[in-house]
Amino acid sequence: MSMKRPFSATLATLTVALALSIAFPFARLTAQQTQGPITPKSGNTVQQPPNDTIRVRVALVNLPVTVRDASGELVLNLQKKDFHVLDNGVEQTVDSFDLGGEPLSAVLLFETSTRVAPLLPAVQKAGIVFTQTVIGPSGDAAVFGYNETIDKLLPFTGDHDQIEKAIANLKPVTSGTRLYDALSSAVSQLRERPPTRRRVIIVVGEARDSGSEQKLGEVLRQAQLANVVIYTVGLSTTAADLKSQPRPAQTTKGTPPGIFGMPPVPGTAQTPTTEQQQRGGSIDLMALAEWAVLHAAAVVKDHPLEVATVATGGMYQSTFKDRSIEKAVDSIGAELNAQYTLSYHPVGSGAAGYHKLQVTVDRPEDTVRTRPGYYLEAK
Numbered sequence: 001m002s003m004k005r006p007f008s009a010t011l012a013t014l015t016v017a018l019a020l021s022i023a024f025p026f027a028r029l030t031a032q033q034t035q036g037p038i039t040p041k042s043g044n045t046v047q048q049p050p051n052d053t054i055r056v057r058v059a060l061v062n063l064p065v066t067v068r069d070a071s072g073e074l075v076l077n078l079q080k081k082d083f084h085v086l087d088n089g090v091e092q093t094v095d096s097f098d099l100g101g102e103p104l105s106a107v108l109l110f111e112t113s114t115r116v117a118p119l120l121p122a123v124q125k126a127g128i129v130f131t132q133t134v135i136g137p138s139g140d141a142a143v144f145g146y147n148e149t150i151d152k153l154l155p156f157t158g159d160h161d162q163i164e165k166a167i168a169n170l171k172p173v174t175s176g177t178r179l180y181d182a183l184s185s186a187v188s189q190l191r192e193r194p195p196t197r198r199r200v201i202i203v204v205g206e207a208r209d210s211g212s213e214q215k216l217g218e219v220l221r222q223a224q225l226a227n228v229v230i231y232t233v234g235l236s237t238t239a240a241d242l243k244s245q246p247r248p249a250q251t252t253k254g255t256p257p258g259i260f261g262m263p264p265v266p267g268t269a270q271t272p273t274t275e276q277q278q279r280g281g282s283i284d285l286m287a288l289a290e291w292a293v294l295h296a297a298a299v300v301k302d303h304p305l306e307v308a309t310v311a312t313g314g315m316y317q318s319t320f321k322d323r324s325i326e327k328a329v330d331s332i333g334a335e336l337n338a339q340y341t342l343s344y345h346p347v348g349s350g351a352a353g354y355h356k357l358q359v360t361v362d363r364p365e366d367t368v369r370t371r372p373g374y375y376l377e378a379k
Contacts, residue, residue: 060095061087062227064198064313065340065359066369074338075366083342086358088349096343103138104198104336105156107186108163110170111179111205111235112145117172119235119325123204126326127167131160133333134202142189143167148176148211150185156193179205179304180212183219183230191226198341200314202332203232204325207305216304217296220311224293224374231314232305233328285310286372293375294354313371352378 063085067075080097108130110123135141135158143154143166151173154166183201190199201223209216223230285303289311292300300307309316315335317328342359349355356373 059346061344061346061374063342063344063357063359063370064229065342066313066315066335066338067340067361068367068369070365070367074335075363076338078340078361078363080342082362083340084360084362085342085344086360087344087346088355090348092344092347092349094342094344096341098341100337100339102196102198102341103140104135104200105190105193106135106139106141106200106202107189108141108143108167109182109186109201109203109205110143110145110167111147111177111203112151112170112173113147113177114172114175115177116206116235120170120172122325123235124168124170126329127164129326129329129333130167130202131163133330134200134336135160135163136337139197144182144186145170145173146178146182146205147172148174148178150178150182152185156189176211177206177208178212179203179209180214180216180219183216183308184214184222187219187222187226187228190228191222198336199226199228200336201228201230202329203230203305203308204235205233205305206235207303209304215297216300216307217292217294217298220289220293220308221296221375223308223312224371225376228312229314229371230308230312231332232309232316233325233332234305234316234318235325236318236320290354290356290372293373296375311371313369315369352376 065083067078069075076099078099080094083094083097085092085094112120116123130141138158140156140158141154141163142152142156143163145151145153153169154162157163183203186201190201193199222228283303285306288300288302289307292298292307293311306316308314315332317331319325319328346355354373354375357371359368359370361368
């Protein structure tokens, strides 16, 4: 025979629970904090909290910041008090500050299409530069190749010999270049790395994509939310063409129109690139990067490697000769070792939509580079 619980016992239990929630208001929040801001993975069901529980989502924004002086040299002597962070125009309090100290996790993405086959020997020679100047003694890396497929060649490891061996064994496979899908896979891999590690993608390939299901803008949104910084080493298409057999000319699709200050040239799609070209000036990569993130479903056909770096606070390195690949990787490693990391919890800048970021220092002669913002979906 079932017995009913006495009312007094039930009331006592609720009283104790209420007292604990008042005494320890942050007990639930500590377990909720994430390295982010991070949105749920696509396709996953988000479990809703019980009706009697109030949960607060605390977002931590990490900003990679590179500072150079008037001569282009890296600045290494700044303190936390020297930095000012604006999120949607609202100044934030920097909670933590570091200079190249946290170990990093890197995904190394190599184009392995037949288009760049003549350049792969030079890429393979750079293997030791990746391990010595980029990964370092405390970092780890995974190695991917991309062509018509995305090939995981090596899972995350801190073993330099394995990383160098994976790079030395790169082989051309097919003619496809699914760059955006490869970037998306790399972001997913890095999202699972410990939050105490810096998250970096280094792409070595051409400035082109063919066959990807993902759009660049959506990939960059996810990279920003996961605090992933993208560095790119652009292989010279001209050099590859000179060393390979001629191939039929290919056409590219136009970019869907956005909202711009000038009317488009008849028969062409309007983007920040064409807007700037109409004005007779150089391309505004920052505007193009922000446009790509805001128009996540649109096609970006211009300067994808440079746009990816600008949108995430990384650096693009162009290569014109085979021997410059090692120099490009070495420059990336030098910057990573001299990069500041600023962290803050956003306050007063709104929740959903695009958050525009600006970082300045108290030395006007210095140049500051970081990612321009991040995008939060409305709940």
